[in-house]
Structures are given as structure tokens and as C-alpha cells.
Amino acid sequence: MNKISxxxxxxxxxxxxxxxxxIGRVLRPELVGLALLLSPMAIxxxxxxxxRDAALDYPHELNFLLPVAAFLLPYRLWxxxxxxxxxxxxVLPVERxxxxxxxxxxxxxxxxxxAAAIVLLxxxxxxxxxxxxxxxxxxxxxxxxxxVATAYLLGSGVVLALRHSLRWSAxxxxxxxxxxxxxLSAPFxxxxxxxxxxxxxxxxxxxxxxxxxxxxxxxxxxxxxxxAVVALASLRHRxx
Numbered sequence: 001m002n003k004i005s006x007x008x009x010x011x012x013x014x015x016x017x018x019x020x021x022x023i024g025r026v027l028r029p030e031l032v033g034l035a036l037l038l039s040p041m042a043i044x045x046x047x048x049x050x051x052r053d054a055a056l057d058y059p060h061e062l063n064f065l066l067p068v069a070a071f072l073l074p075y076r077l078w079x080x081x082x083x084x085x086x087x088x089x090x091v092l093p094v095e096r097x098x099x100x101x102x103x104x105x106x107x108x109x110x111x112x113x114x115a116a117a118i119v120l121l122x123x124x125x126x127x128x129x130x131x132x133x134x135x136x137x138x139x140x141x142x143x144x145x146x147x148v149a150t151a152y153l154l155g156s157g158v159v160l161a162l163r164h165s166l167r168w169s170a171x172x173x174x175x176x177x178x179x180x181x182x183x184l185s186a187p188f189x190x191x192x193x194x195x196x197x198x199x200x201x202x203x204x205x206x207x208x209x210x211x212x213x214x215x216x217x218x219x220x221x222x223x224x225x226x227x228a229v230v231a232l233a234s235l236r237h238r239x240x
Contacts, residue, residue: 009093012102019106023077038121045125056129058122063144064206067151070111074156075166077107083237084163096237104156104230108149115148143208146219150205153226160233
């Protein structure tokens with residue numbers, strides 16, 4: 001426990017609210033940039049609505065782009081935290097592992113909230129134009145959020161597990177590119193196919209697959225994996 005132990009430790013809810021506000025401050029530049037990016041797009045979309053032949057279909061590429069951003073989000077959130085230093089990296093008298101897990105949950109709320117806002121914006125434009133939206137069933141509207149949650153948890157697990165997570169991630173990406181360029185990736189193709197395009201692959205989680213059942217099963221597997229990775233990685237941050 002931290003040295004400040006004379007007072008009763010703050011509740012989980014109090015720490016969670018503090019983490020939400022802290023993440024909002026950390027992401028302020030990105031939020032401003034996102035607003036500057038989406039505002040002209042929304043204005044352009046409204047202008048196109050004045051044309052009867054305008055088509056503003058929901059861009060299903062978002063179902064893949066949003067999880068990519070969610071995977072990278074933990075790198076941004078923990079970049080200034082001294083996760084692997086021996087000293088405390090937080091001010092509140094909270095056990096390190098508990099603090100880390102609460103921070104992961106707060107980041108997940110931000111990731112889901114931002115993703116939901118973006119998905120809603122593009123669907124509103126599509127509805128106003130009379131164009132196809134993300135889907136007609138509720139589960140289809142949840143597909144991008146499921147992908148975001150999965151990607152965020154996996155990214156958090158990597159950041160919490162590896163001291164130099166950005167370097168390791170860049171190294172893995174570079175190795176994959178080199179192996180593919182040199183045509184040496186054949187031994188790994190079957191594994192990669194199962195992971196990304198198998199019956200329970202990531203592609204099914206991100207795209208939704210053919211039915212709610214197949215998507216739900218794949219999502220459950222990957223969410224369980226993400227939670228397990230975060231739980232195991234957080235063990236590195238126990239005190240003592």
C-alpha cells in the first residue's frame with residue numbers, strides 16, 4: 001500500500017470518477033482534433049442532403065477503423081504513467097493493481113462513448129438522406145462497440161504486460177511486413193487465418209458475420225480473452 005495510509009482509502013467509485021476526468025484532460029488535444037475533423041464532415045453531409053440524389057450510406061469501414069483506434073488508445077493513456085517504476089505512479093492512496101484496473105475501466109468507458117457518438121453521427125446522416133444505415137437489427141448497431149471493446153482490452157493488455165510496449169508492437173508489425181515481403185510467412189498463414197478469419201476470428205467480431213449468433217459467440221470468446229489478458233498483465237503491477 002502507498003505511504004499515505006493514515007486515512008481510509010477512497011472508494012472504487014471515487015477513483016473511477018477521478019480517472020474519467022483525468023482521461024478527459026489527457027485526451028483533450030485528440031478530442032479537439034476529432035471535433036475539427038467531424039464538424040466539416042457533418043456540415044458537408046447536411047449540404048448534400050439538400051440534393052435529392054445524395055447518397056450518404058453508413059461507412060462500414062468504421063467497424064474496422066474504430067477498433068484500430070481503440071487498440072492504440074491505451075498507448076496514449078498510459079504513456080505518461082510510470083507503470084514499471086518502483087515508486088508510486090499515482091497520488092491517491094490506492095493499491096497499484098487496483099488503480100490500474102480502474103484506469104482500464106475508465107478508458108473503456110471513454111472508448112465506447114466516443115465510438116458510440118461517431119457511429120450515431122454517421123447513422124443520423126444516413127437516416128436523414130434516406131440511405132442505408134448500419135443495419136436494421138439492434139445487434140448490428142452493437143457490432144462496432146463490440147469491436148472497440150475487444151480491441152481496447154487487447155491493447156490495454158499489451159501496454160500493461162510489456163515495459164516497452166510501443167517498441168515491441170512496432171517490432172511485431174515490422175517483422176510481419178518483412179516476412180510477407182520475403183515470402184516467408186507461409187508457416188504462419190494457417191494460424192493467422194484461424195485468428196483473423198476463422199469461425200471465431202477477429203474479422204467476425206468486427207464485421208458482425210452472417211448472424212447475431214455467430215457474432216455473439218465470437219465476441220464472447222474475444223472479450224473473455226481480452227479480460228483474461230488484462231487480468232494477467234495487471235499482476236505485474238502488484239505492490240511489494
